[in-house]
Amino acid sequence: MSRTVATARDTAGGSPATADAPRAPGAASGGTARPPAPAEPPADTSRAGAWAELLRLPALFTVPGDALAGAAAAGARPGPRTLLAIGSSLCLYEAGMALNDWADRVEDAAERPHRPLPSGRIRPAAALTAAGALTGAGLALAACAGRPALAVAAPLAATVWAYDLALKHTPAGPAAMAAARGLDLLLGAAATGGGTRAALPSAALLGSHTLAVTAVSRRETTGGSVLAPLAALATTGVLTGLVARRRTRLPAGRRAAAAPGLPGPNPAPAATDALTAALAAAYTATAARPYLHAVLNPSPPLTQRAVGGGIRATVPLQAALAARSGAQITSLLVAALAPAGRRFARRAAMRKVSIT
Numbered sequence: 001m002s003r004t005v006a007t008a009r010d011t012a013g014g015s016p017a018t019a020d021a022p023r024a025p026g027a028a029s030g031g032t033a034r035p036p037a038p039a040e041p042p043a044d045t046s047r048a049g050a051w052a053e054l055l056r057l058p059a060l061f062t063v064p065g066d067a068l069a070g071a072a073a074a075g076a077r078p079g080p081r082t083l084l085a086i087g088s089s090l091c092l093y094e095a096g097m098a099l100n101d102w103a104d105r106v107e108d109a110a111e112r113p114h115r116p117l118p119s120g121r122i123r124p125a126a127a128l129t130a131a132g133a134l135t136g137a138g139l140a141l142a143a144c145a146g147r148p149a150l151a152v153a154a155p156l157a158a159t160v161w162a163y164d165l166a167l168k169h170t171p172a173g174p175a176a177m178a179a180a181r182g183l184d185l186l187l188g189a190a191a192t193g194g195g196t197r198a199a200l201p202s203a204a205l206l207g208s209h210t211l212a213v214t215a216v217s218r219r220e221t222t223g224g225s226v227l228a229p230l231a232a233l234a235t236t237g238v239l240t241g242l243v244a245r246r247r248t249r250l251p252a253g254r255r256a257a258a259a260p261g262l263p264g265p266n267p268a269p270a271a272t273d274a275l276t277a278a279l280a281a282a283y284t285a286t287a288a289r290p291y292l293h294a295v296l297n298p299s300p301p302l303t304q305r306a307v308g309g310g311i312r313a314t315v316p317l318q319a320a321l322a323a324r325s326g327a328q329i330t331s332l333l334v335a336a337l338a339p340a341g342r343r344f345a346r347r348a349a350m351r352k353v354s355i356t
Contacts, residue, residue, distance in 0.1 A: 047121070050116040050119075050121035050122050051116070051122065052348065053115075053116050054097065054098060054101055054116045054117075054122055054127065055094050055097050055098065056097050057344070057348065058341055058344045058345035058348055059093075059097075059311075059341075060090055060093065060094070060341075061315070061337045061338070061340055061341030061344065062311065062314045062315055062337075062341070063086070063089050063090050063093050063184070064086045064089070064090075064334070064337060065314070065315055065318030065319065065322075065334040065337060066089055066181065066184040066185045066187070066188060066206070066318060067082055067085040067086045067089055067184070067185070067187060067188025067191065067192075068082065068086075068188060068318070068322055068327075068330050068333065068334050069185055069188065069202055069206070069318045069319075069321040069322045069325075069330075069334065070085075070184075070185040070186055070187065070188030070189035070190075070192070070196075070199045070202065070203070071085075071188045071189060071191075071192035071194060071327075071330070072321070072322040072325040072326070072327035072330050072331070073185070073189060073194075073198055073199035073201070073202040073203075073321065073322075073325045074188075074189035074192060074193075074194025074195055074196070074198050074199045075194050075198060075325070075326075076189070076192040076193050076194030077192075078192060078330060079192065081145040081146065081149070081191045081192055081193065082188060082191060082192045084141050084142070084144050084145035084149070084191060085141075085142065085145055085149055085187050085188045085190075085191035085192070086188070087138075087141045088138045088139070088141040088142040088145070088149070088153050088187065088191075089138070089184050089187060089188075090138075091134045091135070091137040091138030091141065092134070092135060092138035092153070092156060092157055092160055092184075093184075094130075094134050095130075095131045095132075095134035095135040095138060095157070095160060096131075096160040096163070096164060096180075098127045098128070098130045098131040098134065099127075099128070099131035099160070099161065099164040099165070100164045100168075101115065101116065101117050101127055102117065102124055102127040102128045102131060102164075103164045103165055103168070105117045105118060105124050105127075135157050135160075135161070138153060138157060139153055139154065139157060142154075142187065142191070145190075145191035146190075146191060146193075148190040148191070148193075148195075148196070149187060149190045149191035151190065152183055152186050152187045152190045152196065153187055155183060156180060156183040156184060156187060159176055159179050159180045159183065160180055162176060163176040163177060163180065173214065173218070174210075174211050174214040174215045174218070175211065177210055177211070177214040178207035178208065178210040178211035178214065179207065180210075181206055181207055181209075181210040182203035182204065182206060182207035182210075183203070185199060185202055185203045185206050185321075186199055186200070186203050202321045202324075202325070205239055205242060205243060205317075205321065206314075206317060206318065206321065208235060208239060209235065209236075209239055209287075209310070209313070209314065209317055210314075211235075212231060212232035212235040212236070212310065213232065213307060213310030213311060213314075215228045215231065215232065216228045216229050216232050216291070216294070216303065216306050216307055216310060217307045219298075219303055220300060220303045220304045220306075220307050221300055221304075222300060223298050223299045223300040223302075223303050224298055225298050225303070226295055226298050229291045229292075229294035229295045229298065229303065229306050230291075230295045232287070232291050232306070232310065233288060233291040233292060233295060236283070236284055236287045236288050236291065236313075237284070237288070239283075239317070240280050240281075240283060240284045243276065243280045243283070243317070243320045243321060243324055244276055244277050244280040244281075244320070244324075269326075271328065272323060272324075272326055272328055275323045275328055275331060275332075276320055276323040276324045276331075279316050279319045279320035279323055279331060279335060280316075280320045282316040282319075282320075282335075283313050283316040283317045283320055286309055286312050286313040286316060287309050287310050287312075287313035289309065290302070290305045290306040290308065290309030290310075291306050291309065291310070293305065293306065294306035312338065315334065315335065315337050315338040315341070316335060316338060318334050319331045319332070319334040319335035322334055
């Protein structure tokens with residue numbers, strides 16, 4: 001929900017996942033390094049661009065897959081309440097983005113003066129107000145989805161604020177970020193009505209990925225760490241095997257849809273297994289190569305690329321989790337968010353360059 005797992009700080013990316021302290025140029029959703037803001041850009045463009053930079057809009061494409069994967073894991077068909085859960089997730093995610101910049105405004109003034117707050121394009125009070133308003137909106141949308149959804153959204157919001165204000169620079173930071181992304185997946189399960197218990201394994205898998213990415217991101221501005229990217233590479237391999245493994249039982253709702261009228265548990269069909277394997281392979285391909293490069297040469301640029309690869313890999317992982325639960329159409333919809341996010345990030349980067 002705050003910046004790292006959704007995106008590294010100077011990028012255009014989770015979970016709830018979401019963010020960490022360092023800023024890596026071009027690390028999220030296929031974004032590119034951003035030049036300093038112009039001294040006197042047009043007022044309307046400057047204001048809109050500053051808020052887009054603060055909120056890191058391209059990173060939003062990593063968020064809807066949480067709720068959709070959660071609904072699939074619970075065996076429920078996505079519906080209006082799932083959309084409310086997605087809206088809640090987006091609001092809480094953006095609240096974390098704004099709050100993270102507010103919490104780091106003193107550090108940014110010294111190290112990253114081009115950021116929206118230290119450059120004066122956005123007032124700190126406005127960023128803090130936006131964080132509070134977005135948090136309130138996220139909780140309100142969750143309440144509209146029902147009490148079970150609100151019961152998950154409340155600790156999710158608390159985790160986002162605790163991470164940004166207290167835990168980010170502590171050993172508990174990566175675990176808090178992992179918890180946020182896992183809770184976001186459970187929010188989708190709770191809102192859709194399928195219950196959260198069946199979605200716990202998927203939440204644990206997504207949280208483990210988030211933990212690994214966040215651990216790598218803590219050294220992305222200094223480099224020098226081989227252990228973190230090596231652990232992330234190993235985690236990717238383990239998660240790929242777990243996600244691609246055939247589930248012995250589909251969620252109850254998915255079993256009924258897959259083979260109506262047949263008694264007993266029904267295994268996932270071959271098409272589902274093939275789709276899950278393909279998406280798991282896409283997850284591995286996206287994350288493993290930059291992790292390996294950071295292991296071989298833990299320089300800041302390659303560590304930043306490793307963080308970016310881990311962030312981008314969140315979407316195919318979400319899609320694989322949905323496919324593993326037998327929700328083929330949902331998994332394809334989630335997978336489509338990856339190229340859409342990259343296109344949006346490129347357009348945002350080109351638009352910013354064009355006014356500088």
